[in-house]
Amino acid sequence: MKKNRIVLVSTPWPLYNRPSIQLGALKAHLRSTHPDLEIDAGHVYLKLAEKLGYRLYRHISERTWLAESIYAALLYPNQFQKIEALFKREIKSNSLLNQTGLKDIATRTRQATDAIIASFKWNDYLLAGFSVSLCQLTSSLYFIKKIKKRFPNLAIVVGGSTFSGTVSDHFFDVFPEIDAVVNGEGELPLSQLISSLMTTPDITDLPPIKGVITPQTTESGGPQTDFNQLDDLNPLPIPDFDDYFALLQSFNPDKTFFPILPIETSRGCWWKKTKTNRRLKPNNFAYTSGCAFCNLNRQWQGYRSKKPDRIVAEIDHLTNRYQNLSLTVVDNVLPKTSSMDVFKAVTALGKDLKFFAEIRANSSASELAVMKSAGMHELQIGIEAISTSLLRKLQKGTHAIQNLEIMRNCEELGIINRSNLILNFPGSDEQDVSETLRNMEFALPFHPLQPVNFWLGHGSPVWRNPERYGIKAIYNHPNWSCLFPRRICRQVEFVIQTYRGDMGLQKNLWRPVKNKIRQWQRSYDLLQQDGAKSPILSYRDGHNFLIIKERRLQKESIKHRLVGTSRKIYLFCRRHRSLIQIRNRFSKFAEDQIIAFLRMMVDKKLMFQEEDTYLSLAVSRRSPNPGNVGVED
Numbered sequence: 001m002k003k004n005r006i007v008l009v010s011t012p013w014p015l016y017n018r019p020s021i022q023l024g025a026l027k028a029h030l031r032s033t034h035p036d037l038e039i040d041a042g043h044v045y046l047k048l049a050e051k052l053g054y055r056l057y058r059h060i061s062e063r064t065w066l067a068e069s070i071y072a073a074l075l076y077p078n079q080f081q082k083i084e085a086l087f088k089r090e091i092k093s094n095s096l097l098n099q100t101g102l103k104d105i106a107t108r109t110r111q112a113t114d115a116i117i118a119s120f121k122w123n124d125y126l127l128a129g130f131s132v133s134l135c136q137l138t139s140s141l142y143f144i145k146k147i148k149k150r151f152p153n154l155a156i157v158v159g160g161s162t163f164s165g166t167v168s169d170h171f172f173d174v175f176p177e178i179d180a181v182v183n184g185e186g187e188l189p190l191s192q193l194i195s196s197l198m199t200t201p202d203i204t205d206l207p208p209i210k211g212v213i214t215p216q217t218t219e220s221g222g223p224q225t226d227f228n229q230l231d232d233l234n235p236l237p238i239p240d241f242d243d244y245f246a247l248l249q250s251f252n253p254d255k256t257f258f259p260i261l262p263i264e265t266s267r268g269c270w271w272k273k274t275k276t277n278r279r280l281k282p283n284n285f286a287y288t289s290g291c292a293f294c295n296l297n298r299q300w301q302g303y304r305s306k307k308p309d310r311i312v313a314e315i316d317h318l319t320n321r322y323q324n325l326s327l328t329v330v331d332n333v334l335p336k337t338s339s340m341d342v343f344k345a346v347t348a349l350g351k352d353l354k355f356f357a358e359i360r361a362n363s364s365a366s367e368l369a370v371m372k373s374a375g376m377h378e379l380q381i382g383i384e385a386i387s388t389s390l391l392r393k394l395q396k397g398t399h400a401i402q403n404l405e406i407m408r409n410c411e412e413l414g415i416i417n418r419s420n421l422i423l424n425f426p427g428s429d430e431q432d433v434s435e436t437l438r439n440m441e442f443a444l445p446f447h448p449l450q451p452v453n454f455w456l457g458h459g460s461p462v463w464r465n466p467e468r469y470g471i472k473a474i475y476n477h478p479n480w481s482c483l484f485p486r487r488i489c490r491q492v493e494f495v496i497q498t499y500r501g502d503m504g505l506q507k508n509l510w511r512p513v514k515n516k517i518r519q520w521q522r523s524y525d526l527l528q529q530d531g532a533k534s535p536i537l538s539y540r541d542g543h544n545f546l547i548i549k550e551r552r553l554q555k556e557s558i559k560h561r562l563v564g565t566s567r568k569i570y571l572f573c574r575r576h577r578s579l580i581q582i583r584n585r586f587s588k589f590a591e592d593q594i595i596a597f598l599r600m601m602v603d604k605k606l607m608f609q610e611e612d613t614y615l616s617l618a619v620s621r622r623s624p625n626p627g628n629v630g631v632e633d
Helices: 021-033 044-052 054-061 064-075 077-091 095-100 102-118 137-150 187-199 215-220 242-249 308-322 339-348 365-374 388-393 400-413 430-443 479-483 486-491 503-530 565-572 579-585 591-603
Strands: 005-010 038-043 127-131 155-159 180-182 261-263 326-329 354-359 376-381 420-423 450-453 473-476 496-500 537-541 545-552 555-563 607-610 613-616
Touching: 005 021, 005 044, 021 038, 021 127, 021 187, 021 242, 038 044, 038 242, 044 054, 044 102, 044 242, 054 064, 054 095, 064 077, 064 102, 064 137, 064 479, 077 102, 077 479, 095 102, 102 137, 127 137, 127 187, 137 155, 155 187, 180 187, 261 308, 308 326, 308 339, 339 365, 354 365, 365 376, 365 400, 376 400, 388 400, 388 430, 400 430, 400 607, 400 613, 420 503, 430 503, 450 503, 479 486, 496 503, 537 565, 545 565, 555 565, 565 579, 565 591, 579 591, 579 613, 591 607, 591 613
Parallel strands: 005 038, 005 127, 127 155, 155 180, 261 326, 326 354, 354 376, 420 450
Antiparallel strands: 473 496, 537 545, 545 555, 607 613
């Protein structure tokens, strides 16, 4: 009997409060290419979250090694002691996880997972496809092992960022339950694979399909890194999240909630594909391959984005269909040229939306204001460092002064800044650390950055050019040997790698920064409590004078008054300005007087200086107009 039904599965531990964009996009596409095909999308991570409790699930899903340890304990019980040791190292002072323990969590997870597996009619499916990204490797393997044991003839296909570019000759020997791997995005390869299976149900008899890796292609020595991706994203149908919402509505009322809708406007990274050698003061930046630490784009070739009207229509449709107003843009970075058109059109929808997105640090204040008007609530900005010398090594193409400017602009607009500060980057030195510590003093009035220890991602520029960063050897992160048997670790390249080089030196170098970030966070939190979340450094404009207020922890606030030209210079430098620009704008005033004023402002940490460029740090207490943000009033 010919089967015309497939299932797409997303296993724990993605964020439970949003549908899988991968499943939603694939289901919609396959339904358009195979109208007679029945497609089930199993957001099984949501079901496990409901069974474990959302709070416990969230604590586990927030840390990669914690998440991977749960199902590793079920897959490899002989390694339980090593896995438990890793689990205990990762939970640190987490009282909930300490109280519960790995054994109890693993037992509850096994019971819930086995019940979930039993609820599917696997024998009815032509194919089961698993989308595997960060934190989903061991959970996917557990599901696959269990399913394949009972239904050996079911074709098991995996894809996602975890497997792109990592499938070696020994992959299918190590994971024999997997029949095929989709390398890169899944729409075209999976559609072609399904068409072939409908004609030839035995997956071992399939003809070669670009972007699909099988035991047969590895034996024949065929290419293992070919992608088979869409040239244009605009014809894609709108993602289908019906299965997620149907599952959510099946829960008891006390277990339901309002999810966050994922929106995809582009794939890849426009910064990664950029090739230029323009001058950015105070140094030349030559970049050819995107951010040095990033491996988020290894599953794509090039950059593609949807047209603004297509994006707006998608937002309008999804919010109407699922009656939700919170959205997260899943792009690695928002499109460079079209985002403002999108957000202006979204504002015109008249919906009270709430967005999260990721952007680059060179986004202007006026662009941020447009985003805010559309409903931008939180941003993760590609800051990564507040040392220009380190930003150069990271290949960010930005300066510390730009990062401080966008941090200030977010503070002024009330956009929560969830950005990272990378520590322990290989090849960083004392200059990078001292510059970071110095510049951090000027960033203290703004939302603290989140410290993130550098980790070596498979396929990143650092991974591809280790010698440039003083790396002598690259290998799998040692935590994988806690989770997997030695034979697997020897034959599989995992996404998270590590290296032999200057790791010890970097840890010591960056310890003062880590300590200072803790103080920054504590001080910021206390000041926000004391001041009912009012800005720490702010100004009020009196038209011909300016009053700057500096709130201090457990001390009286300090006020500064600027009049006449001083006021005008301070407002002019709401955008970072070079000394030449300032002199030209205020040519009637002596240069030594201008320099003396700027030096005084920097000494008081009311302005920031990077070489011959200056930035005013106080935020306006008046809600800024999108057309005027960041310029002289």
